[in-house]
Amino acid sequence: ISPKIGISYHCTPEFETYASISRGYQSGGFNVSNDTEAGAKFNPSHSWHYEAGAKTKWLEERFLVNAAIFYTDTHNYQVYQLNSTDPSQAFLVNADRVSSYGAELDMMARPCENLDLSAAFGVTQTEFDRFTDKTGTKFDGNDVNFVPEFTASLAVQYRFPKNIYARVEYQAVGNYFLDEANTAEQSAYGLLNARVGYEHEHFEIYVFGKNLLDKHYVNNALDLRNAFQTDLLIRQPGDPMTVGVAFSASF
Numbered sequence: 001i002s003p004k005i006g007i008s009y010h011c012t013p014e015f016e017t018y019a020s021i022s023r024g025y026q027s028g029g030f031n032v033s034n035d036t037e038a039g040a041k042f043n044p045s046h047s048w049h050y051e052a053g054a055k056t057k058w059l060e061e062r063f064l065v066n067a068a069i070f071y072t073d074t075h076n077y078q079v080y081q082l083n084s085t086d087p088s089q090a091f092l093v094n095a096d097r098v099s100s101y102g103a104e105l106d107m108m109a110r111p112c113e114n115l116d117l118s119a120a121f122g123v124t125q126t127e128f129d130r131f132t133d134k135t136g137t138k139f140d141g142n143d144v145n146f147v148p149e150f151t152a153s154l155a156v157q158y159r160f161p162k163n164i165y166a167r168v169e170y171q172a173v174g175n176y177f178l179d180e181a182n183t184a185e186q187s188a189y190g191l192l193n194a195r196v197g198y199e200h201e202h203f204e205i206y207v208f209g210k211n212l213l214d215k216h217y218v219n220n221a222l223d224l225r226n227a228f229q230t231d232l233l234i235r236q237p238g239d240p241m242t243v244g245v246a247f248s249a250s251f
Contacts, residue, residue: 014057022049026078031091042092047074053104064108072100077144079180081133082222095131098144100124114159121152128180139180146220149174149188167195178221184233189217203249214241 006020028044030037053068077098083089102124109117126144133139155169171191178184192213197206220236 014061016055017053018055019052020050023047024049024074028076029092034089034091040091042078043076043094045074045076045078045094047072062110065105066107067103067105069103070101074098074100077128077131079131079133081180082224093133095128095139097129098126098131099129100126100144100147116155116157118155118157119153121150123150123174124148131180133180137181142180142182143177145177145179145182148176163199165197165199169193173217178218178233178235179223184221186218189215191215202251203247205245205247207245208243210242211239212241216240 002023002025004022006018008016008018010016024047026045028042030040034040049072051068051070055066057064075097077095078092079095081091081093102122104122106120124147126147128139128142128144131139152172153169157165157167159165174188176186178186191211193210194212195206195208197204217238218235219238222234224232224234
């Protein structure tokens with residue numbers, strides 16, 4: 001059972017405030033790398049999500065501003081780890097408790113017909129409140145790895161005649177740690193993306209480019225330091241510059 005309750009209030013037709021509480025769930029299971037019930041089992045994860053915010057419209061809905069704050073309390077948070085004695089095996093383990101809080105702000109403006117400007121910014125602090133892994137190592141108080149300190153985006157989109165559009169977007173990602181011990185870190189970076197396409201009532205075709213500046217960054221890491229007693233942290237690079245053509249249809 002995952003309940004959700006929310007309330008909203010329209011101070012004016014253009015200004016709405018809201019608050020909500022909801023419960024999240026992620027199923028448990030068994031790790032195939034261990035053939036004993038006690039060693040293989042990992043528990044389901046449960047979380048409570050608290051959010052409050054406001055949604056506003058200005059200048060005859062040509063300028064929108066939304067803001068929110070949130071707090072999440074998670075029990076049995078699932079963490080992916082390598083086996084410290086056999087790095088060819090990996091498994092999921094449970095962190096007793098993880099907490100996360102932050103704020104988000106997004107804006108959209110239409111200064112003239114066919115031109116859309118948008119921006120978004122969010123900050124997040126997520127940490128292990130209680131977590132001791134199978135080796136007995138404690139990570140209490142450490143930041144949860146792979147959760148960036150902030151995210152931000154700026155985008156410009158223009159619609160030309162004959163259903164043709166062009167969009168340019170810049171995404172910024174803040175610092176995040178690559179391991180539970182917080183000893184390795186990916187610094188903040190930005191990605192430039194673009195798209196030019198044609199839209200029809202039932203289909204769309206477009207040319208796209210992702211990471212056009214070919215920024216090098218790490219989006220995953222395998223920690224082999226405990227297994228080999230050496231400073232071996234394998235960093236998995238993010239996607240390089242990618243260009244392509246895509247087609248979609250709906251009926």
